[in-house]
Amino acid sequence: MTKREAGACNTTNPTVLSWVEAQARLCRPDQIFWCDGSETERQLLTDRAVTEGVLIRLNQTKLPGCYYHRSHPNDVARVEQCTYICTETEEEAGPTNNWMQPKAMYALLREHCDGAMRGRTMFVVPYLMGPPGSPLAKVGVELTDSIYVALSMRIMTRMGDIAYEQLGASEDFNRGLHCMLDVHPKRRIIAHFPHDNAIISIGSNYGGNVLLGKKCLSLRIGSYLGRREGWMAEHMLILGLESPEGKKTYVAAAFPSACGKTNFAMLIPPPRFKGWKVWTVGDDIAWMRPGPDGRLYAINPEAGYFGVVPGTNSRSNPNAMKLIERDTIYTNVALKPDGTVWWEHHDEPAPEKCLDWRGQEWTLHSKEKAAHPNSRFAAPMTNNPMLDPRVNDPEGVPISAIIFGGRRADTMPLVYQAFNWIHGVYIGATMGSEMTAAAVGGAGQVRRDPMAMLPFCGYNMGDYFRHWLTMRKHLKHPPRIFHVNWFRRDANGHYLWPGFCENMRVLKWIVDRCAGKADADETPLGWVPGPECFDVEGLTDFSPDKLAQVQHLNYPDWRRELLMQDELFMKLYSHLPKELIFQRELLVARL
């Protein structure tokens, strides 16, 4: 066989070929580059991105294989206002999604994409979400005119020939089209067509808007397919806690964007927990289905981490610091004169001067942040020193606990456990959290974010709750459900709970509860740890009354909380499962 030329076509799948041809006819790129995922290709595209100024090569002695990217200053986060679910009826998308009829949206997008890649290269990026051979794995092909997207998809997914191998001659793959256009906010649309398993994203070049395997396929389209096919696509980390005796317990946790999933998934237990280890399966997305033994099994569809940079340091997340030392694309952090990078709360003190995320001179006296609050790293999961050996297991890992958590300055205790599955679904469905820099607008405001899926559910949220309730019927041993809040504050605005590695104490109680080994007290909210079975030894500055404070149930706060929950329920009323209304009544009665 003759050696394949870089960028030459590498598939014979007739559906892929004819679909790519049709999109090329529309977008009219000068060139089509077919990605294969090889190392040669990585070098070639990286060099080209550096030449074009899309990437800056970082100091290769200190940060081998690392590159730096700046997005357009108007394009630094997901845009929920521009994100659409295009189903035949508005009802199917539901009141929490933007909706447009597929026909109208296709017409609008065709206009925008017409000739949009003139003078540019269209990259054909085949990718596999999930371990090869997994019954849950899905194939996607993303067509993009962004070399940054092609290189990032290579980190974040199993990209290249491996996807065509999984696909074979099948027509069943997600069709993704991404045109940067001029990254003008007015031309920014992220449109999902669940019935066609298709995504079209235009006018952005940032993370969740354009790495189509991530939020678009794995969550929005994924959740839609999951309901149809009997599985779940969730905004959840997956970790395995190993005891000193070597017993492993897997848990999944749904926290909204920038609320601590990556940190929790990579936790290193404090000295008090000698011999305990946390292994990472995933830090953002879980696909889960019932196994033959009646337990819930989870895979991580991704192959890399697109993590929040600010706040990452060797105290908060030492594993993350190791994994971003090499092979990483940094976006929107600060660039130091020696070709290394810096951000707020880095281990090293702020540099005298550097270039900020916009590329402007920044000095110690500058008032603005050097790194954007939503600056991110893209790094391969294989760099993670605590990557779980079962991450490539096609069947996934059995989940013992599901943890919901929001960012709440008040109201929500550090931890409590649901009485049962339905109560747990109610707790997830009514979750609230302060908005963060991960999406444009509203940072700091508390909003309802059911199951951390508000921006990611690809159909009617009421039907999604129903799907959660239905899943129980397929599980002989359902995971226990918990709620946590690392972010409660005192009257002076200080965090009451130390967080980060100390979250191990909460995790330990949760895992002990699942094993029937820890006591709990009943409260109106659910089960909470009694002071005797919540380990605070070795915590400096954390007296038993601090535990009482962080667990305190404040009745006026809960009256407000119930009103905010009502607002969501009213909005979803026509599709809301009655079970959840009963759960609300029970909570009111207990309170």
Ligand code: GTP
């Ligand atoms: P997405 O990638 O947007 O889905 O976010 P994520 O949920 O993975 O969030 P991540 O772990 O990156 O954390 C976001 C921010 O919360 C970072 O600035 C962290 O430093 C901070 N954070 C994480 N865990 C804790 C904690 O236990 N306590 C406190 N106070 N802050 C935390």
Ligand code: SPV
């Ligand atoms: C999130 O916002 O939840 C993320 C980052 O994980 S992005 O990929 O941009 O959606």
Ligand code: MN
């Ligand atoms: Mn996320």
